[in-house]
Each structure stands twice: as C-alpha cells, then as structure tokens.
Amino acid sequence: MDCNKLVEDRTPELEMEFNSEEDAYKFYNNYAFKTDFNVCKDYLNKDKDGVTTSRRYSYCKEGVKRKYEGMLIDYNFFGDVVTFDTTYKINKEYHPLVVFVGFNQLRQIVIFDAALMYDETIDSFKWVFGTFRKVMCGKRPNTILTDQDHAMAAALSVIMPETFHGLYTFHIRRNFMKHLGNHYKKNSDLPYMFGACMYEFEEVEQFNRVWEAMVKKYNLENNKWLFELYQIRDKWFFRHFNRVIDDKRHNELITEYEMRQKLPMVGLRQTPVLVHAAETYSPTVFVAFQNEYDESTAMVILRQQDAGIFVEFAVMRYDGGSERIVVFNRNDLNVHCSCKKYENEGILCGHSLKVFDTVGIKTIPLEYVKRRWTRRARAGDCFDR
Numbered sequence: 001m002d003c004n005k006l007v008e009d010r011t012p013e014l015e016m017e018f019n020s021e022e023d024a025y026k027f028y029n030n031y032a033f034k035t036d037f038n039v040c041k042d043y044l045n046k047d048k049d050g051v052t053t054s055r056r057y058s059y060c061k062e063g064v065k066r067k068y069e070g071m072l073i074d075y076n077f078f079g080d081v082v083t084f085d086t087t088y089k090i091n092k093e094y095h096p097l098v099v100f101v102g103f104n105q106l107r108q109i110v111i112f113d114a115a116l117m118y119d120e121t122i123d124s125f126k127w128v129f130g131t132f133r134k135v136m137c138g139k140r141p142n143t144i145l146t147d148q149d150h151a152m153a154a155a156l157s158v159i160m161p162e163t164f165h166g167l168y169t170f171h172i173r174r175n176f177m178k179h180l181g182n183h184y185k186k187n188s189d190l191p192y193m194f195g196a197c198m199y200e201f202e203e204v205e206q207f208n209r210v211w212e213a214m215v216k217k218y219n220l221e222n223n224k225w226l227f228e229l230y231q232i233r234d235k236w237f238f239r240h241f242n243r244v245i246d247d248k249r250h251n252e253l254i255t256e257y258e259m260r261q262k263l264p265m266v267g268l269r270q271t272p273v274l275v276h277a278a279e280t281y282s283p284t285v286f287v288a289f290q291n292e293y294d295e296s297t298a299m300v301i302l303r304q305q306d307a308g309i310f311v312e313f314a315v316m317r318y319d320g321g322s323e324r325i326v327v328f329n330r331n332d333l334n335v336h337c338s339c340k341k342y343e344n345e346g347i348l349c350g351h352s353l354k355v356f357d358t359v360g361i362k363t364i365p366l367e368y369v370k371r372r373w374t375r376r377a378r379a380g381d382c383f384d385r
Helices: 005-009 021-033 062-078 122-135 150-159 167-181 190-199 204-217 224-231 239-244 247-261 273-280 281-295 341-345 348-360
Strands: 038-046 052-060 080-088 096-104 107-116 142-145 163-169 299-308 312-319 324-329 336-337
Touching: 021 052, 062 096, 062 107, 080 247, 107 122, 122 150, 142 150, 150 163, 163 167, 167 190, 190 204, 273 281, 273 348, 281 348, 299 348, 312 348, 324 348, 336 348
Parallel strands: 080 142, 142 163
Antiparallel strands: 038 052, 080 096, 096 107, 299 312, 312 324, 324 336
C-alpha cells in the first residue's frame, strides 16, 4: 500500500496493509496527532522464528488518562462504599449520565467513574456495572447505594451479588415529595414523621410504632410506593453514612475543627485517647471522634454482667436517653455496641469509648482505626487495603 497516500488521507480503514511495522506506527501517530490523541505500542506477538505476526496500538488522550488513573487510585483507597447516581440528565437526548462517587478521608466527595447510558434497562445497567468493575481491576465495593430502581437492583444482583445493595436516603427523600407531596398541607407533620423513621430510630419496635402511626394518620395504607419502601427497609442506609456524605454536615465539621484550633486545647495532652486520635485521624474525622469522646464523658454504666470472657455493659447518658448494650471481649479486647455506629460510620461510639475507659484501655485499638479515615489514608500501596 502507498504509505504516502495513507499519510495524506490520515483516516484508518478496515483491512489496511502496511509495508512494515514502522510504516504502520508512523501512520497511526499521524492519525493520533490529527485527532488530538497519543498512540503507544501495546502488546506484540511473534512466531517461533521471531517474525512479528501482530502488533496492537493503543490510543489515549493524556488528560483523560491522568484523570482515569486518579480515579482508579481514589477508588482503591476509598471504594469500599460507592453511591451510584443517575440523576444527571443534562444532554439534549435526555439520556442519563451516571456517576460512581464516594468520599475520602477528609469527607470530601470523590468521583470514581461516569458513563452516558442510552436507556435504563436491566441490560444497560448490567453493562455499566460490569464495565465499572472491569476498569477497576475487578475490585467490587463492599456497599453500593442507589435509588429504588428495580432494573438497577436486578442488574446488581447479577453483576455484584456479594456487594450489599443499600438505598441512598437522598433519593428516598426526593421520591417522598414525588409520591406523597399531595398528602400533607401546611403545618403537616408528615415529613417530620417520615424523616424520624429514616434517621432517628435505631430500635425496630420504635420505628414500627411511628411508621404505623404515620400510615394510619394520613390514610396511606394503599400507597404502593410507601408499601414497597417498607418492604425493603433493610436496604435503607440509615443516619450515619448519609450524614457523613452530606455536604452541609461536612462543612459543619470543617467549621467546628477551625473553631477548635482557635480555642485552648484544655486537657488534650492529659487525655491519651484524644492524643492518639489527633495523631491518627484526618482533621474532620478527629472532630467527629472528639464529639464521641465528649459524649462518653456524659455516659454512665447502669449495670455490668459477666459471662466468662464476655462482659455486657448497659450504658446510657447520665441525663437520660436510649440505653445501649456494649459487649466487651476480655480475650481480644473487641467491643460491639447495639447502636452500631462503628459498623455504619467507621469510628467508635461514645458508649464503646466509655467501656474502654472503664476497663482501662486508654488508646484506640488498632482494629478500630479504619485506614480510610487516617492522615495516611493514601500512603503505601493503594491495592493493599
């Protein structure tokens, strides 16, 4: 083939032939320059005599490549919990732009990936989730949060069956206005009752009692959306996570941290657990931990029951509130609190800190320090989490 003609045309075609590998490389370099991309030599195949039988060339736009590499690094550090959002429909064809997002050790939003979908069918979602997992080197998130879309749920059950599928409360709140907005008037307490069910109650009995009262008060027994939401209530990702990724809460923590820097750190040097936390956690997470420590100083042990290696503590604020059960293991020094704050947010609750203080543990046990929240969250190999 006339290579000079190829250089002039600069348009690749199927079944093109070249006189040599070097001619092919020059042609694709010229084409890449025209289209504002770079070309690089990829894998090479040779026969037993050492003759090249095939060569693969890869294109990349350098800025896109750098951004992708940054997203991959962020995902490997902070991709344990991912929110999948389909609310962006800004193109003229009204196709959904979907994004995979999470948050870093500073509680700032990070974007892991994005895709433009043609439609929102099960097959399309399978392609999106499958492609996402492939480009992220096969690593799946521990938890993925979505809206209540049935096609999305069906695709996730196939592509990421081991991943916990939760519902992001932002979508639930938005759908609340869509499906129940006409059920309340000015000064109605319906949104407050619904919000309390989403965020305030940790005890099942208390949640069910308020939910049933809300349904009865506003005659919502036949509301299909509300009924289906209740059926999948185990997928609601309650209070702690949603408040962590809420921008307003993040800004409050930043402000609180800056304010505390201007105040005398009374007693900090005499409080080993706070010294340890300040040295370990990122600034915003340290403030959240310090708030829990402050709560622990207002806690009292109501009773203590020994059962071999396990000790059960009943803990409550001195001025009232919910009673929590903390189980302490004497052998491995592990704790488990009925409030489940550590499981949901990744920092110890005031109840557990009260028990640790009671049994003489004055620093944070290493198994309760999540690396994603530390100052060194990005240190070391991002694949070694």
